Amino acid sequence: MPKQVYCFDIKKLNSKKMSEKHGIMLDTWERKAHYEFFTAFSDPFFGITVNVDFTEGYRRASELNCSYFLFYLYCSLAAANKIESFRYRIENG
Structure with missing residues (x-):
């Protein structure tokens, strides 16, 4: 079965229907060159590390009496999900 690239819809991510996704047409996709470049790697992943001042987040978590970690x-996942290219998934590959 060929690889399929899907993108989750942000409107659905904010609802109970998180599993809804739509396929990407690889032939006309504007990120096709990036996809082909990275899928050629045996380990096509990379990471980024940055320093973030989360003092205000810590204060807000304390105000809400909730776990700082949660x-x-x-907040991190909500921010990442606002970026469409972070919501892509490859299936059958």
């Missing part, structure tokens, strides 16, 4: 994790 608050930070929620």
Whole structure:
């Protein structure tokens, strides 16, 4: 079965229907060159490390009486999900 690239819809991510996705037409996709470049690697991943001042987030988590870790994790994932290219998934590959 050929590889399929999907993008999750941000409107669905904010609802209970997180599993809804739509396929990407690789032939006309504007990120096709990036996809082909990285899928040629045996380990096509990379990471980025940055320093972030989360003092205000820590204060807000304390105000809400919730776990700092869960608050930070929620904020990080919410921010990442606002970027469409971070929501792509490859299936069958």
